[in-house]
Structures are given as structure tokens and as C-alpha cells.
Amino acid sequence: MTKRIIGGVWQMIKRWFDPHELRSVGTTPDYRFSLANERTFLAWLRTGLALVAGGLAAAQFLPRLPLAHLREVIAIALLLLGGTTALRAVDHWARTERAIRLGEELPASRFPAILALVVALGALLLVVAVLVRGVG
Numbered sequence: 001m002t003k004r005i006i007g008g009v010w011q012m013i014k015r016w017f018d019p020h021e022l023r024s025v026g027t028t029p030d031y032r033f034s035l036a037n038e039r040t041f042l043a044w045l046r047t048g049l050a051l052v053a054g055g056l057a058a059a060q061f062l063p064r065l066p067l068a069h070l071r072e073v074i075a076i077a078l079l080l081l082g083g084t085t086a087l088r089a090v091d092h093w094a095r096t097e098r099a100i101r102l103g104e105e106l107p108a109s110r111f112p113a114i115l116a117l118v119v120a121l122g123a124l125l126l127v128v129a130v131l132v133r134g135v136g
Contacts, residue, residue, distance in 0.1 A: 015094045022094065026101030037096050044089030047115075051082030065129050074126070081118060 015021055055078030062071045088111050095107045 012091065012094075015098070016090050022097055022101070025098055026103065029100045033100050034097065037093060037100065040096075041089050041093035044092070045086055048082045048085035048089060051078050051085060053082075055079035055082060065133065067129070070129060074122070077122065081115070085115065 055075045058071060058078055059075035062074065065071050088109075092107065092109055092111070098104075099106050
């Protein structure tokens, strides 16, 4: 069971980094589709970098908050979310490129909705923390 999981993860990572693996599938698509897929990947990567920068900024510049270690929790959450976004970006890029080359339906993803909800919830929690600090 463990060997199968490790083998599946290795195959996924190989698809991310081996351009020959990706190009060996299907037919060469219209380059505009591949470039659009790449631009989407880069947009997600910028989002991940922004979340990482926000995590570093929170760790360095947020003042102590009313709850113990809340600043560190916010920083770590943003850093993890940024890393997850970057990994998700490369995985989605590879799956989309593969689907384009095979003429299949593009892969659906719940990740954008989940990311939006997590960011909105985080913003709401920060508003509460600021209000508690301002009133208290």
C-alpha cells in the first residue's frame, strides 16, 4: 500500500518536472492554449508568493495581539497557505496541459473556492482581533 502511494506521488512529481513526459502524451496543441495555461499558473504562483510575503510580514511587523501566539499562528497559516497554493498551481498546470494535449475536458478544481473562503475567514478573524484590541 505504501509503495503504491509513494509510486503515485513520484509519478505526479515526475509530470511536474519532466517536459518530455508531458510532451509524450497526446498531440501538440495550439500554442495559445499552452501559453494561456502558463499565464494562469504564473498568476497562481504570484498568489502563493503574496501569501508567503504576508506570512513573513505578519511574523515581523504585527504587534502582539490579545491572544497569546496569535501573531505566530497567522504567520504560519499564511506561509502554509502560500506553499500549498504554489504546489496546487504546478499540479493544476500539469493536469491542464495534459488534458489540452489529449483533447479532454479541463480538470475541475475546488481549490479557488476553498482558497477564497480561507482568505475571507482569515480576514474576518483579523478584523475581530483588531476590534478586540481597539475596544479592549
